[in-house]
Amino acid sequence: MKKLFISMPMERGLQDSDIFKAKAEAESIVGENVEIMDLYDQVVQGENPLERLSISIGLLAKADIAYFGGGWKQSTKCVIENLCAVKYGIITIESN
Numbered sequence: 252m253k254k255l256f257i258s259m260p261m262e263r264g265l266q267d268s269d270i271f272k273a274k275a276e277a278e279s280i281v282g283e284n285v286e287i288m289d290l291y292d293q294v295v296q297g298e299n300p301l302e303r304l305s306i307s308i309g310l311l312a313k314a315d316i317a318y319f320g321g322g323w324k325q326s327t328k329c330v331i332e333n334l335c336a337v338k339y340g341i342i343t344i345e346s347n
Contacts, residue, residue, distance in 0.1 A: 252283070252284055252285065252286050253277075253281055253283065253285045253286070253315035253316055254285070254286050254288050254313060254314045254315050254316070255273065255274065255277045255285040255286065255287050255288060255314065255315070255316045255317075255318060256288050256290065256310065256311050256314035256316065256317045256318070256332075256336075256341075257269070257270065257273050257287065257288075257290065257317075257318045257320070258307075258311075258317060258318065258319045258320075258323055258328075258329045258332045258333070259319070259320050259321040259322070259323060259326075259329065260321060260322050260323065260325065260326040260328075260329060261326075261328070269320060269321060270287060272320070272346070273287075273318035273320060273344070273346075274287060276318065276344050276346065277316045277318060277342075277344060280316070280342065280344065281315075281316065281342065285315075285316060288310060288313070288314060290307065290310055300328065303328070304328050304331060304332075307328065307332060308331075308332065308335055311332055311335060311336060311341065312339075314336075314341055315341065315342060316341065316342040316343075316344065317332065317333070317336040317341050317342070317343050317344070318343075318344045318346065319332070319333050319343065319344065319345045319346065320344075320345075320346035320347070321346075321347075322347075323345070333345070
């Protein structure tokens, strides 16, 4: 089963509807069920934004698919995650 990394601005908050949308889009693209990675508890442990980003990128490295949604282009963290995903060949889904 492929692992799904969801990237959205932290200020916005991740809603259940966001998770269902990301999962459905990812499953449609890869043609199989995906496992949503539990990121929140690990990423919020970082003491500052750069440390949280480093934790996030470490988790992204374990993903097969990365979903970017909910205003991700306005978030420095999400943009950097997107660049990493694209450069390292992780399947990316970019949503608004």
